[in-house]
Amino acid sequence: MRILILVFLGQFLITSAVSAASCGNGPAGFTAWRDAFIANAGRYGLNPRVVQSALQNVKYSKKVVRLDRNQKSFKLSFKQFYAKRVNNAMIRRGQKLGQNYARLFNSIERKYGVPAPVILAIWGLETNYGGYLGNMPVLQSLATLAYDCRRSAFFTNELVSALIIVQRRDMSPAEMRGAWAGEIGQTQFLASSYVRYAVDYDRDGRRDLIRSVPDVLASTANYLAKKGWRRGQAWGPGTANYRVLREWNKASVYVQTISIMASKISGQG
Incomplete structure (x- = not known):
């Protein structure tokens, strides 16, 4: 989940009274x-x-500060961004993973209302389905x-x-x-989102968004559900669910890419 997302965890908001130092x-x-x-x-x-x-x-870390000062991905047009981040092999792999984890995705959709193609698109776009975290x-x-x-x-x-x-x-x-x-993790949660939305879907006693695919996928669905995802409705531009995807990432090119990827994975694109 990219850095443009501004997620606040109310009970831990930082105030001047508890600032550790300058x-x-x-x-x-x-x-x-x-x-x-x-x-x-x-x-x-x-x-x-x-x-x-x-x-x-x-x-x-000087490297972290340097990277923070040089974010360029969201300066690209949608066409440039999509071409850089998505290809047909990713779509096919998403479809295959949807089949491999069909039972898990069905369980998640029953609980949270978020369909597999949307979760798969986020999973693929964030880390190439867990390939690089x-x-x-x-x-x-x-x-x-x-x-x-x-x-x-x-x-x-x-x-x-x-x-x-x-x-x-x-x-x-x-x-x-x-x-x-x-x-x-595999869908790149900010730490504040991890605390608020991560779920222990495999019931092993910990919310593990790095190694547990059930935790990863269910937590992603839980995030969208808590942001207002509407069960059974479309996710294209102009829809309520498209606005929910903007809660995942504020960059318009990113949201558009998730929406199109999800449609292609579902076979509708």
């Missing part, structure tokens, strides 16, 4: 900021021992971006959410590897 625009002050954040862990409703263990070796340490990325002044409050909220994931034992810090901006 932000910075370079690595010099990061260690002091990190240590202050750890010291203030309790103010965020976090277990200080969990935060200390998770963040004590986290370092500032990113391999950057999520806590390091989020700590760097929380410290960086450009969007400090937003990413501090994401960092707190990521630590909640660790605290409730859905994943360990070492397991939390993802995209450069901290997106996690």
